[in-house]
Amino acid sequence: ETGVTQTPRHLVMGMTNKKSLKCEQHLGHNAMYWYKQSAKKPLELMFVYSLEERVENNSVPSRFSPECPNSSHLFLHLHTLQPEDSALYLCASSQGGLRGNTIYFGEGSWLTVV
Amino acid sequence: GESVGLHLPTLSVQEGDNSIINCAYSNSASDYFIWYKQESGKGPQFIIDIRSNMDKRQGQRVTVLLNKTVKHLSLQIAATQPGDSAVYFCAENYGSGYSTLTFGKGTMLLVSP
Numbered sequence: 233e234t235g236v237t238q239t240p241r242h243l244v245m246g247m248t249n250k251k252s253l254k255c256e257q258h259l260g261h262n263a264m265y266w267y268k269q270s271a272k273k274p275l276e277l278m279f280v281y282s283l284e285e286r287v288e289n290n291s292v293p294s295r296f297s298p299e300c301p302n303s304s305h306l307f308l309h310l311h312t313l314q315p316e317d318s319a320l321y322l323c324a325s326s327q328g329g330l331r332g333n334t335i336y337f338g339e340g341s342w343l344t345v346v
Numbered sequence: 347g348e349s350v351g352l353h354l355p356t357l358s359v360q361e362g363d364n365s366i367i368n369c370a371y372s373n374s375a376s377d378y379f380i381w382y383k384q385e386s387g388k389g390p391q392f393i394i395d396i397r398s399n400m401d402k403r404q405g406q407r408v409t410v411l412l413n414k415t416v417k418h419l420s421l422q423i424a425a426t427q428p429g430d431s432a433v434y435f436c437a438e439n440y441g442s443g444y445s446t447l448t449f450g451k452g453t454m455l456l457v458s459p
Contacts, residue, residue, distance in 0.1 A: 234389065274435070275390075275449040288443075322389050334380060335447060337389040 235259040236338035238323050244344045245313065253308040253341045255323030263326045264306040265335065266298060270319040281306060313345045354433060356454045365423040367453045369436035374417060376438035376448075381410060381421045384452070385432045393421070393434075423455075431457045 236257045245251050257264060266278040280288035281300040295317075297309040306323055323338040359365050371379070377398040382390035396403045396410045396419075403410050409422040419436050435452035 234391065236389075238389075274451045277447075334392055334395055336392060337382075339389040 234336055234338060236323055236325055236336055238321075238338035238341050240341060241339065242342045242344075244346060245310065246346055247313060247315070249313075250309070250311045252310065253321055253323075253343075255306040255308075255338055257304055257306075257323075257325040257336075257338075259325055259327075259336060261325035261327045261336075262303050263328060264300060264303070265324040265326075266296075266306065266308050267322040267324060267337075268319050269322055269340070275322070279308075310343070313343075315345050318344045354452050354454045356456060358456045358458065359426050361426060361428060361457055361459050363426050365426045365430070365455060365457075367421045367423075367434050367455065369419040369421075369450050369453075371417050371419060371436065371438040371450075372448070373438060373440045374414075376440040378439040379410070379412060379419050380437045380439075380447075381408075381419075381434060382437065382449075383430075383432045383434055390435070426455075426457050428457045428459055431455055 239254045243251060263282045265280050268276045268278055277290045278292045279286060279298040284300045284303055295312050299307040320340045320342055322340045324335045326333045326335045357365060357367060380395045381393040383393050384390045394405045394408050394410050396412050398414060401412050407424045411420045421434060423430055433452040433454050435450045437447050437449045439447045
């Protein structure tokens with residue numbers, strides 16, 4: 233149990249589907265993140281929310297749309313994805329900024345786009 | 347199970363041996379470093395961290411060494427167990443912003459009984 237819970241753990245979707253990934257953290261942190269992990273690259277930061285406000289958008293295509301309704305919940309809405317978007321999507325949280333503050337990850341959501 | 351990070355450097359050891367996993371970091375301004383363990387099908391799990399004002403830090407069966415002169419980080423695992431089999435990667439933080447944590451590609455540790 234990492235304190236960061238992601239659902240669903242596995243998702244298969246067609247390129248015309250709309251789906252969402254959900255993340256909930258139980259650590260009392262005030263910053264939440266979406267990362268993408270694929271076989272060919274190290275972890276890539278997608279979005280960061282601090283106190284429910286988006287503070288980073290790392291040049292992510294608009295077919296990925298994040299939502300942070302409160303400091304404990306984070307969503308990633310998916311629409312018209314491409315097969316190359318298939319990857320492990322990791323949610324993470326931290327207390328404040330990253331200087332000396334560890335970031336904790338969830339177990340991830342495996343996404344397959346067909 | 348599923349895995350990411352194919353074609354990673356691999357370290358194979360026997361159960362009971364000590365393992366040393368190395369990481370070269372890129373930014374001389376980095377002042378905080380973290381080691382993560384990622385088992386197949388799971389998210390990265392925090393193992394140990396170290397700040398740049400230290401050169402060694404010990405945890406339970408793990409030790410992290412930091413050599414700022416050559417920008418090198420290592421993770422030592424004592425008495426390696428089959429349950430230690432996983433991908434290990436380091437992360438470096440060079441600032442206080444939210445996007446200043448950079449991850450390495452990782453090393454796969456395989457422990458044989």
